[in-house]
Structures are given as C-alpha cells and as structure tokens.
Amino acid sequence: MALQEIQSFFSGNPLDRADHLRKDAATMTGLLQSSEASFMLVLNGEILSDTVGAIYWLSYRQCAYLPVGTQIFLGLENGSPRYAAQLVGSEGEFDDLFPDAKFRDARALGMKAGFAQPELGIVAQAKSMLSWHQSHRFCAKCGAESTLVKAGYERQCDACGANHFPRTDPVVIMLACHGDEALVGRGPQLPPGYFSALAGYMEPGETIEEAVARELMEEAGVEATSVTIIANQPWPWPSSLMIGCTALVKDKKLTLDETEIDEAIWITRVQARAALAGESTDFMVPPPIAIAHDLIKHWVS
Numbered sequence: 290m291a292l293q294e295i296q297s298f299f300s301g302n303p304l305d306r307a308d309h310l311r312k313d314a315a316t317m318t319g320l321l322q323s324s325e326a327s328f329m330l331v332l333n334g335e336i337l338s339d340t341v342g343a344i345y346w347l348s349y350r351q352c353a354y355l356p357v358g359t360q361i362f363l364g365l366e367n368g369s370p371r372y373a374a375q376l377v378g379s380e381g382e383f384d385d386l387f388p389d390a391k392f393r394d395a396r397a398l399g400m401k402a403g404f405a406q407p408e409l410g411i412v413a414q415a416k417s418m419l420s421w422h423q424s425h426r427f428c429a430k431c432g433a434e435s436t437l438v439k440a441g442y443e444r445q446c447d448a449c450g451a452n453h454f455p456r457t458d459p460v461v462i463m464l465a466c467h468g469d470e471a472l473v474g475r476g477p478q479l480p481p482g483y484f485s486a487l488a489g490y491m492e493p494g495e496t497i498e499e500a501v502a503r504e505l506m507e508e509a510g511v512e513a514t515s516v517t518i519i520a521n522q523p524w525p526w527p528s529s530l531m532i533g534c535t536a537l538v539k540d541k542k543l544t545l546d547e548t549e550i551d552e553a554i555w556i557t558r559v560q561a562r563a564a565l566a567g568e569s570t571d572f573m574v575p576p577p578i579a580i581a582h583d584l585i586k587h588w589v590s
C-alpha cells in the first residue's frame with residue numbers, strides 16, 4: 290500500500306535501507322560479494338537501463354573489472370543487497386559491453402515508462418547519493434579530504450573528526466488559487482507557451498506554509514491566506530524534495546518578479562483539463578513526471 294495519497298514519480302522506493310547493517314564491516318563485505326548482490330551503474334548522472342527503461346542490474350562478477358569510483362549500498366530488496374556504482378569514464382567507452390542497455394537520464398527513464406513506478410525511487414536515491422559524494426569530497430569544517438563510511442551514508446573527516454551526512458534540499462511548489470482559477474507561470478528556463486506551478490527553495494527558519502507565502506509574494510505579488518500541503522516528491526537534481534501545495538490568495542492582481550517569472554496567467558479548470566490531456570491550443574503544462582502535473586490534476590479534480 291502506498292504511504293501517500295498521490296503517488297508521484299520517484300516516490301515509493303521499495304528498498305529497506307537497512308541502516309542497522311551499515312556499520313558492520315564484516316556483514317557489508319559478505320553482502321557485497323554475495324550471489325544475490327546487484328549493481329546499478331551510473332555514468333555522468335545517467336543510469337544504465339534496459340530496452341524498456343528498467344534498471345539494468347549487474348552481478349558482482351560482472352562489475353569486478355569495471356572502472357568503478359564511488360560505490361554505495363542502497364539497501365535490501367526482498368533481502369537481496371542493491372548497490373549503486375559510479376563508473377569512471379565516458380559513455381562511448383562502455384557501449385560494446387552492454388549492447389542491450391543504454392545510459393539514460395532519470396527523466397528519460399520516467400518518461401519512457403510513462404507511469405510512476407517504485408524503481409524510479411531507487412534511481413532517485415542512487416543519483417542523489419552519488420551526486421552528494423561527488424560534491425562533498427572535502428570536509429566543510431577544515432577542508433581536508435573526507436572518506437566514505439557507513440557503506441556510503443556518511444563521510445568522515447580523519448583530520449578533524451567531523452561527520453558529514455547526505456543532504457536533501459526542500460523546495461516548495463505551489464498553485465495559488467482564487468475562486469475557480471489557479472495561477473501558473475513561466476520562468477526563463479521554460480519555452481513560450483509552457484506554464485508550470487511557481488516554486489522556490491525553502492529558507493532556513495521558515496515553515497513550509499511560510500515558504501509558500503513568501504515565494505508567492507516574491508514571485509507574483511499575491512498574498513496567501515491559507516496553505517495546504519497536497520503531495521511531495523523526491524527530485525534528484527541533485528537532491529531536492531518537492532513539496533507540492535495549494536494556497537488560497539487574497540486577490541488576483543499580479544506583480545511579477547521579472548528576474549524569475551517572464552509570464553504568469555490565471556487558468557480555469559476547463560482550460561487546465563484540456564492542457565493536462567495535451568489538447569489545449571493555448572498552453573502546455575508539465576508532464577506526469579513532474580509534481581506540478583499532480584498539483585494541477587488534484588486542483589482540477
């Protein structure tokens with residue numbers, strides 16, 4: 290049974306992360322070399338996947354001679370250990386090794402499947418963890434190079450003794466609602482005609498609701514009077530948690546922050562339904578892989 294009402298893409302990770310095993314070096318070595326162990330290969334942020342876009346798992350023996358950099362224990366799937374291994378090199382070097390597989394961006398995996406699947410949760414976990422190791426090689430306290438411990442779930446600095454833990458960055462993404470209309474916007478990163486929910490990183494010292502109200506005021510000049518959390522989604526670029534909300538706002542008058550928002554429009558449920566179905570001639574909204582799609586769908590329903 291899913292824990293959350295809205296099953297977004299990259300949610301529903303089926304792995305038991307087995308934190309209790311991570312400190313036990315002998316157990317970890319046994320798991321790593323067991324015939325049950327499977328490895329996901331990641332190259333430059335892309336995941337080795339099969340012809341239908343599922344993770345292309347390899348055995349310990351198949352990985353033994355590959356140029357692997359960082360390797361982390363993801364957890365247990367029905368008791369069998371799963372790992373993510375960062376390949377060192379360029380994509381072309383490995384083409385002949387896996388003729389029936391391809392390195393794909395995590396978005397492409399989601400789009401290829403066309404529906405939310407638990408495996409994408411494993412992809413999000415692996416991609417975010419490997420990216421964290423890549424960008425946190427050095428101790429934030431003293432600057433010395435740190436080492437990977439707890440099978441990838443911690444970095445330790447031998448010079449000053451500091452411990453560093455994987456991070457997740459919360460982002461609020463919200464639909465401002467007024468009467469029968471909702472607000473969608475387009476930043477410079479989106480092509481003309483394409484609108485999404487407004488979004489922004491949470492700041493230290495604020496609640497989710499306060500972050501939503503601040504972002505709406507900063508980006509669109511609208512004042513939120515109440516905020517409801519609807520859904521949330523791991524988003525592995527590089528390691529965000531998208532927190533999807535709706536917010537009732539006082540009035541519809543917009544004052545856009547033109548450095549962040551090129552255009553914003555109020556849409557009706559009829560217009561949103563057509564856009565979700567890909568049948569609108571006026572504008573497009575994000576595909577099902579993005580939580581903005583779930584938010585608009587929730588609002589329409």
Ligand SMILES: [Zn+2]
Nearest residue numbers: 428431446449
């Ligand atoms: Zn240090």
